[in-house]
Amino acid sequence: xxxxxxxxxxxxxxxxxxxxxxxxxxxxxxxxxxxxxxxxxxxxxxxxxxxxxxxxxxxxxxxxxxxxxxxxxxxxxxxxxxxxxxxxxxxxxxxxxxxxxxxxxxxxxxxxx
Amino acid sequence: xxxxxxxxxxxxxxxxxxxxxxxxxxxxxxxxxxxxxxxxxxxxxxxxxxxxxxxxxxxxxxxxxxxxxxxxxxxxxxxxxxxxxxxxxxxxxxxxxxxxxxxxxxxxxxxxxxx
Numbered sequence: 075x076x077x078x079x080x081x082x083x084x085x086x087x088x089x090x091x092x093x094x095x096x097x098x099x100x101x102x103x104x105x106x107x108x109x110x111x112x113x114x115x116x117x118x119x120x121x122x123x124x125x126x127x128x129x130x131x132x133x134x135x136x137x138x139x140x141x142x143x144x145x146x147x148x149x150x151x152x153x154x155x156x157x158x159x160x161x162x163x164x165x166x167x168x169x170x171x172x173x174x175x176x177x178x179x180x181x182x183x184x185x186x187x
Numbered sequence: 188x189x190x191x192x193x194x195x196x197x198x199x200x201x202x203x204x205x206x207x208x209x210x211x212x213x214x215x216x217x218x219x220x221x222x223x224x225x226x227x228x229x230x231x232x233x234x235x236x237x238x239x240x241x242x243x244x245x246x247x248x249x250x251x252x253x254x255x256x257x258x259x260x261x262x263x264x265x266x267x268x269x270x271x272x273x274x275x276x277x278x279x280x281x282x283x284x285x286x287x288x289x290x291x292x293x294x295x296x297x298x299x300x301x302x
Contacts, residue, residue, distance in 0.1 A: 078230075107290070116191075116277050116292030117231070130289055165231070176290070178223075178231040 076100070078179035080166050086185045087156055095151040095182045099168030106149050107176060108141055109165040117165055123149060124172060156186045189214040189282050193293035200268050201301045208263040208296050210252075210278030219281040220261040221290070222252055226274045234276075237261065248272070273300045 079098040087093050099106050105124055109117035119133040123143045131141070138156075143149040153160055163183050167176040190213040200206050212218055219238050223231040235246025242254040252263045261278060279292045 109290075109292075114294070116279075116294045117290075119289050119291065122289060133289070167231075175233055175236060177233075180228075180230040 078166055078168055078177050080164075080179035080182050082182060083180065084183045084185075086187060089156060089158060089186055091156050093153050093156055093184065095153075095164050095166075095184070097149045097151070097166030097168075097179060099147065099149070099166070100177055101147075103168035103170055103177075104146070105169045105172045105174075105176075106143060107167045107169075108149070108151050109167065111163045111165055111181070113162075120151070122172070129172075153184075156184075158186045160184060161186045189218065189280050189291045191278050191280050191291050191293040193276075193278055193296050195296045196294070197297045197299070199299040199301060202270050203267050206263075206265045206268045206272070206298070208276050208278075208298070210261045210263065210293060211259050212261060212278070212280045213259065214280055214282055216282070217256075220252075220254060221279040221281070222246065222250070222261075222263045223277045223279060223292075224248075224274050225277065225295075231277065234263070268298075268300055270300045270302065273298055 081096045107122040108120040111117045121131040121141050126146045138154045141151045163181040165181045167178040169176040192211045221236045222234040225231050234250045235244050237244050237254045275295045275297050277295045279290045281290045
């Protein structure tokens with residue numbers, strides 16, 4: 075596809091469950107970013123990948139959050155033992171290289187009940 | 188640390204009127220600056236960016252922004268607003284070597300357009 079694709083678009087899960095959110099970046103983009111957007115706020119940086127490696131994961135809120143990008147393309151954000159405070163829209167973006175224009179997906183709305 | 192402030196949470200303008208959305212940033216070196224628009228249910232769309240050079244940058248949909256280093260500002264402007272411009276607007280800054288790839292966003296300004 076032409077753009078960044080995120081699946082699922084919506085996810086409702088029960089408190090304590092494990093969830094995976096998927097991001098398919100634009101083909102050929104080496105940099106991939108995850109952000110979290112809570113209601114009424116701007117996106118908040120979580121982690122970014124350059125190729126397969128996490129170049130900066132300083133935005134991950136705690137060790138329940140983990141992300142991988144094993145082949146340098148698709149990335150999965152994993153959240154263990156979900157809490158109601160994890161409810162937000164999780165945005166993925168990709169760019170050709172770091173600090174060039176980033177293209178955002180439409181996000182996954184996660185609701186923890 | 189870099190930060191972005193969008194002082195106006197909500198702005199209402201009449202269709203056809205001019206628009207200016209304010210953005211102030213904090214960053215030690217020359218930043219990369221961006222404006223994004225987000226419509227309900229849509230992803231973030233880049234309107235324009237400043238990396239270097241001419242401080243007045245043109246973007247899509249008739250928007251422009253001016254980088255003013257002395258004021259640490261990067262305000263977004265449009266001379267004549269259309270009803271379809273109603274959306275939320277985010278200013279973002281990306282640092283250089285120390286924060287490469289790590290955008291900091293403001294909390295956004297919601298634009299309402301009156302007919």
